Amino acid sequence: MCREYEFKVGLEFKTLSQFKDAIKEHALLNRRDVRYKKNDKLRCRVVCKGQKGKCKWICFASKVGGFDCFRIKTLKGKHTCGRSYSGRLASSEWILKKIINNISCGEEMRLATVIQTIQDKYMANVSVGKTYWARRNAMEEVHGRAIQQYAKLRDYCVEILRANPGS
Structure with missing residues (x-):
């Protein structure tokens, strides 16, 4: 994955962990601080943590009915926050x-x-x-x-x- 990569609505992942890994990699490459707001076996909502919640970037992926894949269903806005160099996501x-x-x-x-x-x-x-x-x-x-x-x-x-x- 590169810094210029952009997620799109409809992008599919084999597993939820693959989606989370892609989000984490993208956030670290672009120096963003994200967190998982709603996270269970069937869905995952990721929000930007930058600027104390002022950034409205949201990405939501959930399981596609009848298939064993997860699809991005909501992707709102671009990041309006500053860069984060904390490395909190780097486990x-x-x-x-x-x-x-x-x-x-x-x-x-x-x-x-x-x-x-x-x-x-x-x-x-x-x-x-x-x-x-x-x-x-x-x-x-x-x-x-x-x-x-x-x-x-x-x-x-x-x-x-x-x-x-x-x-």
Whole structure:
């Protein structure tokens, strides 16, 4: 997604979480502060939190009857508020999704590098604590996979010996 992308009424998403992720990504790219006003399994209303409620931007998506998708049904106005650099929407899970590819490629990412990467692309101020947990969980996910693979190595050797005696 890029900064210039605009949501339109009728845009469909496979799941509600996909809609929320798209809204979060768009808000962070465009430095907006949004919140979920009405949020349940069938619908989600997102409003702008900027300028103490003066901004009238609203986006509402709900489940389409008879289908397993969610559609934007209401999209009101453009943002009239100023930019927000708080990074409140940038959760540790979101940061993890942004850095896991770099870590899986073997890149050594220090906390300062992760924070700088997020600030460069999204201009969001993220805390050291969020960054620490995101990097730690990403390392566990990447290296945990390797540890699980090494645990299967003995079974692989036994299978080779069974299938090809004398190996």
